[in-house]
Amino acid sequence: MTSKMVINQPQPVMVSRESEEWSSGICDCCDDVPQCCFAFWCLPCFSCITSEKHGECLCLPLLDGFGIIPPINMSMRVSMRQRYRIKDTMCKDCLYSTFCYPCSWCQMAREMKSRNIPIVLVSAKHS
Numbered sequence: 001m002t003s004k005m006v007i008n009q010p011q012p013v014m015v016s017r018e019s020e021e022w023s024s025g026i027c028d029c030c031d032d033v034p035q036c037c038f039a040f041w042c043l044p045c046f047s048c049i050t051s052e053k054h055g056e057c058l059c060l061p062l063l064d065g066f067g068i069i070p071p072i073n074m075s076m077r078v079s080m081r082q083r084y085r086i087k088d089t090m091c092k093d094c095l096y097s098t099f100c101y102p103c104s105w106c107q108m109a110r111e112m113k114s115r116n117i118p119i120v121l122v123s124a125k126h127s
Contacts, residue, residue, distance in 0.1 A: 020087045022107060023114040026096055029106045032113070039106050050109045051076065064101075073097040073104055080108055084115055 029036040039046040047061035054076060064070035074097040081088055096104045 020085055022086055022088070022111060024107060024110045026100055026103050026107050028110070029103055032106075032110055035109055035113075036106060039102055039109075043102055043105065046109070047073075047105045050105055050112070053112055054080065054108070061105075068098070069094055070097045070101060073101060076108060077104060080111060084111065086111075 024031050029039070035046075044062060047064075048058050051060050051072070052058045056076070056079075061072050061076075064072045074093050077093040077097060078090065080086070081093070096107075
């Protein structure tokens, strides 16, 4: 009888069955009314919380006020599109970040909520 030693363990794979489009449009703010109200009444708090949930620094969106095109909002949109493999253009990201700033934050928050895919990390221990 021979024994084989397994050298390469199978790695967990995360497969998303979501589409390559945003789950909601830029003007669909009322799809999540509580979130929409929070963004309307306290956008700085809302954008900071959304940024933190995305894995970025909590206060990063507060730097958006120092330019013509809000760089943090645009960077977050691009990062989110790459993370969720959403097909869109930098031109739209720039337009939405500049002219639809609150709606852009709401869309990103709705996207994270709709694509909330739990990731389970499994670790093996030697006995």
